[in-house]
Amino acid sequence: MLKAYKYRIYPTKEQITLIEKHFGSTRFLYNYFLEYRQKAYAKGNQKVGYMVTQAELTKLKKLKEYEWLNECGSQSLQMALRDLDSAYSRFFKKQGGYPKFKSKKHTSQSFTAPQNIKLASNRVYLPKFTKDGIKVKLHREIPQDAVLKQATVSRQNNQYFVSILIDDNNAIPKPIKAKNAVGLDMGLTDLIITSDFTKYPNNKYFVKSQQKLKKLQRRHSKKQKGSNNRQKAKLRVQKLHTKVSNQRKDTLHKISNEITNQYDIICLETLNVRGMQKNRRLAKGIADVAWSEFMRQLAYKAQWKGKTVLKIDQWFPSSQICSNCGASSKKKELHVRKWECPECHAKHDRDINASINIKNYGLGQIDNRNTVGTIGI
Numbered sequence: 001m002l003k004a005y006k007y008r009i010y011p012t013k014e015q016i017t018l019i020e021k022h023f024g025s026t027r028f029l030y031n032y033f034l035e036y037r038q039k040a041y042a043k044g045n046q047k048v049g050y051m052v053t054q055a056e057l058t059k060l061k062k063l064k065e066y067e068w069l070n071e072c073g074s075q076s077l078q079m080a081l082r083d084l085d086s087a088y089s090r091f092f093k094k095q096g097g098y099p100k101f102k103s104k105k106h107t108s109q110s111f112t113a114p115q116n117i118k119l120a121s122n123r124v125y126l127p128k129f130t131k132d133g134i135k136v137k138l139h140r141e142i143p144q145d146a147v148l149k150q151a152t153v154s155r156q157n158n159q160y161f162v163s164i165l166i167d168d169n170n171a172i173p174k175p176i177k178a179k180n181a182v183g184l185d186m187g188l189t190d191l192i193i194t195s196d197f198t199k200y201p202n203n204k205y206f207v208k209s210q211q212k213l214k215k216l217q218r219r220h221s222k223k224q225k226g227s228n229n230r231q232k233a234k235l236r237v238q239k240l241h242t243k244v245s246n247q248r249k250d251t252l253h254k255i256s257n258e259i260t261n262q263y264d265i266i267c268l269e270t271l272n273v274r275g276m277q278k279n280r281r282l283a284k285g286i287a288d289v290a291w292s293e294f295m296r297q298l299a300y301k302a303q304w305k306g307k308t309v310l311k312i313d314q315w316f317p318s319s320q321i322c323s324n325c326g327a328s329s330k331k332k333e334l335h336v337r338k339w340e341c342p343e344c345h346a347k348h349d350r351d352i353n354a355s356i357n358i359k360n361y362g363l364g365q366i367d368n369r370n371t372v373g374t375i376g377i
């Protein structure tokens, strides 16, 4: 099975220059060949694919004008063309939009080395970075006999990372016969609520940093444009931003681990806009990000463990149905946390009732329960 491990790296000044050259060159080639392919298609030449662009790249590198391309790993340069080719394939298969030009200003920049990666005593060695390697903080061990397939170096908010894709030599697990299931709902007070009455609260450190972040952002916006102080304030915001995002990820990792260990079938809704007040756009934005990160984690962990995730894509009125008798009641305001069913008089906690409905709905939609991975229903 393929797994990705992401680590913070601490490149030297010279290494940063070379990393930035890789970002720039791969972005340049991606854009160059996007335009190249656009022009070819406009002329009716449909045959221009990866192989044609690769041959063109070889020619480019020999020209004096584009000599600087040779400072970068040639495999990394070719990866830019492969990325472009995949973007086109997704577009042709109607799985994605038309490929877009990449911007230098984008907060996240990256390049990929598809082979010749080595890890040794807290250093990562990549083509063109073979002399001393780049210092890396390995906070998680990579399984011993894993094969290092590729490495992606990225910059996010002025910090550098490497994401290493490995093959752990284990086959994808066979689906297990499901013995239990759970429904999940997401709230603002509690992060995740399960149909088994478990509530995972929002991490209080996360809430605190979130408030601090708002304050720093306000301070930044008050500083004079172009001033040194504004630049400093911006860096402070970016730093905290990364910290907040890591705290959130850690919390979600713990929850997604527990849930994928405990349950065989996990039902949840893809869109969790329900219950979020319109005027609380910030809170909703944070919740949306957390929810999609949580779904991403659940999906791959479920696959590792042979479990099933059922994503309910359509709008389903989970908070309006009584999970006891199935009676449908009217829409409830967000402040209504507890309610009693007018038909059977069962007393409900709003979020737990919703998660039970999500579970029942999910189970009602699948016939074959011996599935593995993520299914949209």
Ligand SMILES: [Zn+2]
Pocket: 322, 323, 324, 325, 326, 327, 341, 342, 343, 344, 345, 346
């Ligand atoms: Zn009822």
